Amino acid sequence: MHNFIKGLPKAELHLHIEGTLEPELMFTLAKKNEVELPFASVEDVRAAYEFDDLQSFLDIYYQGAAVLITESDFAELMSEYLERAIADGVRHAEIFFDPQTHSERGVDIGTVIGGFRKAQAEFADSISTSLILCFLRHLPPHAAVDTFEAARPYLDDIMGLGLDSSEVGNPPERFVEAYALGRDAGLRLVAHAGEEAGPDYVWAALDVLGAERIDHGVRAEDDPELVERLVREQIPLTMCPLSNQELQVVPDLRDHNLKRLLDRGVKVTINSDDPAYFGGYVAENYAMAATALGLTRTEVGRIARNSIEASFVDDERKAELLTELDQYLASHEVH
Ligand code: HPA
Ligand code: ZN
Numbered sequence: 403m404h405n406f407i408k409g410l411p412k413a414e415l416h417l418h419i420e421g422t423l424e425p426e427l428m429f430t431l432a433k434k435n436e437v438e439l440p441f442a443s444v445e446d447v448r449a450a451y452e453f454d455d456l457q458s459f460l461d462i463y464y465q466g467a468a469v470l471i472t473e474s475d476f477a478e479l480m481s482e483y484l485e486r487a488i489a490d491g492v493r494h495a496e497i498f499f500d501p502q503t504h505s506e507r508g509v510d511i512g513t514v515i516g517g518f519r520k521a522q523a524e525f526a527d528s529i530s531t532s533l534i535l536c537f538l539r540h541l542p543p544h545a546a547v548d549t550f551e552a553a554r555p556y557l558d559d560i561m562g563l564g565l566d567s568s569e570v571g572n573p574p575e576r577f578v579e580a581y582a583l584g585r586d587a588g589l590r591l592v593a594h595a596g597e598e599a600g601p602d603y604v605w606a607a608l609d610v611l612g613a614e615r616i617d618h619g620v621r622a623e624d625d626p627e628l629v630e631r632l633v634r635e636q637i638p639l640t641m642c643p644l645s646n647q648e649l650q651v652v653p654d655l656r657d658h659n660l661k662r663l664l665d666r667g668v669k670v671t672i673n674s675d676d677p678a679y680f681g682g683y684v685a686e687n688y689a690m691a692a693t694a695l696g697l698t699r700t701e702v703g704r705i706a707r708n709s710i711e712a713s714f715v716d717d718e719r720k721a722e723l724l725t726e727l728d729q730y731l732a733s734h735e736v737h
Contacts, residue, residue: 420499455650472513484528644680672687700737
């Protein structure tokens, strides 16, 4: 199954680039940029990756991101991710970034995007990519609006808007103004919802923000009417099994609702979220879910198809990716 999964053409739609910062690169950049880390060694960092919940992860994740300063740092971060994604069969990636994590440290959004664009161009023959700007929901709504305005000169390089960070107590409604600006500018809209907070956050992400995909959406299952809507409107969920396991959203993967939702007809996808922190890139997420939930090759193929269909690529690229997937499945006698 593992080799089948690695070769399977797929799209990754829920990936925080800051969450791909491996401890080795963290240390290299900390040294170069003379940033102090609260860890003595790479082993120390890995030992600190024991999370009780989303917040305990975010505290460490924001500390790690402090080593990213120059354009070349952001380019290196992106290059390392793209190499790993390509090795995992990712043919298209829509990549989250958190400009506020960097602007708060005095790093300009142009530096961040400039670095990403270099790496994206370098790997463009092997993987198509786009950027999704995420607002940090623990910061005030006006900060999101300011961030959008700071990003305005770079909108040609940005596919969409997202919403991440501490979910409970920071409902989607707070960000209606920033999302309206994005919609008016022609951006695609997604939002994290139903990771730790309940189905009401998913409803609000859809109805108040106009989100076209829901990132996580695990808790949507608590509301049968919501599940019906996800099926009827084929609203994709970008699920992240290893993240859910590590952040105790679903402590035992065998209890994950990904397969139940797939069986119900929800457009479920599998993604890696913050792979440097949760112990696996996207192929590992597919493999762990397949083992824990007993997914067949046909089901795994369907999840890969969902990922391509749920992506925001243009019709021509989408058709190309679907053809590649069909050929792969046919050559492996998967129907
Ligand atoms: N949830 C919320 N915020 C995040 C996440 C997540 O899974 N990863 C990085 N920021
Ligand atoms: Zn996420």
